[in-house]
Amino acid sequence: AEGLVERGFEGVTVIEGEDHVLPRALDPDMAAGLEDRIRDRGVDLRTGVRVRAVRTEGAEKVVALPEGEVRADFVLLATGVRPRVELARAAGLEIGPTGGVAVDPFLRTRDPSVYAVGDCMETWERVTGQRHPVLPMLASHTNRSGRLVARNIHHGPRFEYPGTCLPFGIELFGLTVATCGLTGALAERWGLDTVAVRSRGVLAKPQLGGSRVEIKVRALRATGRVVGVQAVGGPGTARLVDRAILAVGEGVPPHRLSLTETVYSPTLNVAYDAFTQAVDRLLLAGGWF
Ligand SMILES: Cc1cc2nc3c(=O)[nH]c(=O)nc-3n(C[C@H](O)[C@H](O)[C@H](O)COP(=O)(O)OP(=O)(O)OC[C@H]3O[C@@H](n4cnc5c(N)ncnc54)[C@H](O)[C@@H]3O)c2cc1C
Incomplete structure (x- = not known):
């Protein structure tokens, strides 16, 4: 559009x-x-x-x-994608619940001499610690899984894939959308009780051209583990979520996140950045301060 x-x-x-x-x-x-x-x-x-x-x-x-x-005058259909796994099924490989080819941690299929990578491969999320099966079909995960398989073929199966943090990004009409982890709907589908907060911030000092960003951070109510970050804003929004991805994927506790510094100079960021401010709100909302 x-x-x-x-x-x-x-x-x-x-x-x-x-x-x-x-x-x-x-x-x-x-x-x-x-x-x-x-x-x-x-x-x-x-x-x-x-x-x-x-x-x-x-x-x-x-x-x-x-x-x-x-x-x-014309119609453009964009209703999603799904892997074509007929060949894998015919070869006797296991197809997982998401419709992708099931793999072990080394990304081997049921036949250990056949690996699966990329869009056709079912993987698991590394956000909740519960390894729910997912089918991201995105390039960031695809590139990493492909390289890992190359190493495993070369050295023998010894490198484990950690799973995906479900990153997503797009620029639309001048706004950047960058996200990772779970939406509220996905958390609900998986039966997870979560706490989420929304926060508004800036990506650098506004008088120096810094743009605004809206952030939502979601955590598991039981543990405070951050399991989802959504951000919509100007240039710099993707960078903010890239930082969040590492925290979400590694399960960094929110009080540690809140004390993790960022690079700061007035044209680059604000000294207490928008993501950290959102995490502080989350800590308050969840009673973890
Ligand atoms: C329009 C569009 C925009 C996208 N934008 C983004 C984005 O902004 N960010 C993002 O993260 N991801 C994006 N993606 C998703 C990303 O492109 C895919 O996740 C990635 O390309 C998957 O890599 P792959 O190697 O698994 O599969 P592919 O890139 O699809 O490669 C599979 C290859 O196998 C070939 N092939 C198929 N069948 C056979 C056969 N029988 N024999 C031999 N070769 C065969 C195909 O021709 C193809 O070249 C986008 C996808 C589309 C379609």
Whole structure:
């Protein structure tokens, strides 16, 4: 949609079946600002609407909705991806509950002479300590799993894959979305009781051009372990979440996070950075101070 708007197309419509945009990455409250931005740029964004059918009428495509229809010059479908595992299944390899090829910690399939990497491979999250099976299908994890398998093939299976922190990032209409770990919906699906706080901050001093960022941090109620970070903001937002990923993946306790310094100079950051401020709010909300 952004590409079409930038190229001067009018009447761009986005139809999203879930009740908010980027549902795998963002909670509804964190998606709200992004949705405002998308609409402000002239896109007719409709959430919570499921497409019934698409048909051709003359030169037009007609998208049938539960109520009414949208007529368009063309329709672009983007409804998700899933691995094609027919070959793996036919070869007798195990397919995991997420639909990816199941692997052991060395990324070997059920046949130890066959490894699986990348989008087709089921992995596990390293965020909760419970290793839920997941299928990230993203390049950051794919690159690392591929390199690890190369080492295991070369040296013999001795390097274990730690699992994924579920990182995600995208730039849309001038806003950066960067996240890792669990959304509220995923935590609920896994039956995890979590505490989450939202916080607003800046990525450098505003008078020196620093942009704003909104952050949400989620922790397990029982232990305080940080299991999810969502951030929407200006340039620098991804860097902030990259820092969070290490903490989330390694299970760094929040009170340690709160005392972990960042690089500071007025044009680069603020001395007490936005992520640390959000973690402090979390500590208060969870009663861990
Ligand atoms: C439009 C788009 C945008 C994306 N943007 C991002 C992003 O911003 N950030 C991010 O983290 N991830 C992104 N991804 C996901 C990322 O590209 C994938 O996670 C990554 O490429 C997966 O790597 P892979 O090696 O597992 O599979 P692929 O990159 O899909 O490589 C598999 C290769 O196998 C080949 N192949 C298939 N079948 C056979 C066969 N029978 N014999 C021989 N070769 C075969 C294919 O041609 C292909 O070249 C994006 C994906 C898409 C489609």
